[in-house]
Amino acid sequence: MDYKTIIGETEYKFEEKKSIFIGYIKHIESEYEAKKFIDDIKTKHHEARHNVYAYVIGNDMLIQRYTDDGEPRGTAGIPIIELIKKRGLTDIIVVVTRYFGGILLGVGGLTRAYVNGASGVIDKAKIVDRVLGKEISIIVPYEIIGKLQYFFDVNKIHVDNVLYEEKVIFKVRIEKIIVNKLLSDITDLTSNNFDVEISDDVMYFKNEGRYFLNNEIQ
Structure with a gap:
């Protein structure tokens, strides 16, 4: 697709x-x-x-x-x-x-x-990939913030937003085909001490490792 x-x-x-x-x-x-x-x-x-x-x-x-x-x-x-x-x-x-x-x-x-x-x-023209993806919200306790930030940095996963509430919520966009691998890695990293929310399928524009919606493109 x-x-x-x-x-x-x-x-x-x-x-x-x-x-x-x-x-x-x-x-x-x-x-x-x-x-x-x-x-x-x-x-x-x-x-x-x-x-x-x-x-x-x-x-x-x-x-x-x-x-x-x-x-x-x-x-x-x-x-x-x-x-x-x-x-x-x-x-x-x-x-x-x-x-x-x-x-x-x-x-x-x-x-x-x-x-x-x-x-x-x-x-x-600026040629980009159009990919099927999802927005993932990774919800972790505050003591795991450092581990997760390091994991995203090492794996070159762009974090779109971080919300500091009762727990910390990392919002990332990734391709659908690697969602299961990402969640498996985070399970191992956190000893399954996290919650997750996964969006419906979304068609993103992929440019330089980041994912954009049509109305977000300048």
């Missing part, structure tokens, strides 16, 4: 034989979001000759849409969507806007230009 996607939105601009190409990429999770982004780009660049797009949605890449938007058939949309799949990305949309400069590029030149626009903007 894990897959690669991007966070945020990025653009990339270049000129090819007096035509201006502007590539855009954005994380999306529905066709509604994709269509809204396309409409926004078309509104922003209403004087552009072409706004070619391609998008892929779902961890299984089941939803795939593209258009050549007036360019010769097969020269723009298909090469972009094939590039997205080759990079192993999903839940993204790429739009490449073209302001025609008066010089025809030819079929091969068009394809290279649109692939360049898509490749350039993908290269600039």
Whole structure:
């Protein structure tokens, strides 16, 4: 169920034989979001000759849409969507806007230009893993704080929050596949002197060992 996607939105601009190409990429999770982004780009660049797009949605890449938007058939949309799949990305949309400069590029030149626009903007984007995870609350007596902090440090587990109440509550986010291993290790570490609360499954963005929800990404 894990897959690669991007966070945020990025653009990339270049000129090819007096035509201006502007590539855009954005994380999306529905066709509604994709269509809204396309409409926004078309509104922003209403004087552009072409706004070619391609998008892929779902961890299984089941939803795939593209258009050549007036360019010769097969020269723009298909090469972009094939590039997205080759990079192993999903839940993204790429739009490449073209302001025609008066010089025809030819079929091969068009394809290279649109692939360049898509490749350039993908290269600039922040690519992250999307993983199935859980938020774990580890509840321990105060005398075990040091042991647990050391355990998290050694195992490079980021602690999202610590609450000091009647007992101490460490809140961590981890991938679902390692929950049982984590709890087994903490059982051994604390001689089973802890309580635990486990959230429902959550899809996180994983970046540099930390886990984020969509609305937490800057």
